[in-house]
Amino acid sequence: MITNTTVAHRKHDHGRCLNAALTQAQTLCKAQGARLTTTREAVLRLIWQSHKPVGAYHVIEQLSAEQGKQIMPPTVYRALDFLLTRGLIHRIASLNAFVGCPFPGADHSDLFMLCKACGSVAECSADNIDQAIASTAAKSGFMVETHALEIIGLCPQCQ
């Protein structure tokens, strides 16, 4: 099991999260021969401003403010697609919003714990859950490709 619950749901030095994310992104893109352009990095930084999922239009607003000109949706959505494809961010379907991946590159399945109260999201990858899913699906003869699990509740801070 790998997780970022110990930081995501607690007080911490978020600058370190941000720096780690940017460094990992640069490394990963370099390794893949992908270009982490200014726009893409700016979007990644905005997604990583906290552990709360950010909507695409919120990114558009903030990016427009930063750059002093109106940024159009396709610009941001293209950057988001790029980051999603590389596994640098995830999309939280139930919120139509995006959150940074704390361990990009690492082979992991996605499991998100969404705090109803503060809105922060922790990610986790747990073998026992993956196995339970695999075995349940197998009983039905279903061939699993991917899965998305969103757990809604209260984080340690908000209980």
Next chain:
Amino acid sequence: MITNTTVAHRKHDHGRCLNAALTQAQTLCKAQGARLTTTREAVLRLIWQSHKPVGAYHVIEQLSAEQGKQIMPPTVYRALDFLLTRGLIHRIASLNAFVGCPFPGADHSDLFMLCKACGSVAECSADNIDQAIASTAAKSGFMVETHALEIIGLCPQCQ
């Protein structure tokens, strides 16, 4: 474990699914003192036309055709809200679409198997998955309220 995989992903007499769903809905609403109005029942029937999730605007179109007049979004969204609240249908977040619940009233957690090929969805409630989720969340000190699990892959028919 309760599931409808044996019908959802295979050839079957779907009229029985539809009838069962409508009967259960009537019973459940009666028991709860809720009114299953004409519109609500019509929407439920449209959702249950197959085991494939149906978008709200698709329902609007079909309902408009049925009634020979333009039905507006709020009408359908209100009916959907009603059906969601009573647990008669579920929303598949990753698809922005709705699917009938095969065992409304029964205490169950939601787990959906979405077939990439044919689009059909089976629902399943599995204790071992619930337990794995509960124990993983507990390790992080996270208090689980609900969860939504969408498994994407290939159903038995489409492999």
Next chain:
DNA sequence: TACGTATTGTTATATCATAACATTTACCAA
């Protein structure tokens, strides 16, 4: 029947996302 509440109708708009084509930028090879 008259009342209050639940439901539905109506209008308008918010929110999320992408198609299609033009332009610019970055990179590589000659």
Next chain:
DNA sequence: TTGGTAAATGTTATGATATAACAATACGTA
């Protein structure tokens, strides 16, 4: 260093999903 090519971004328009706010109607009950 220059020109060709592919990748990335800009621009315009529109599609798709969802809800707010208020008016009108229908339903069950006293």
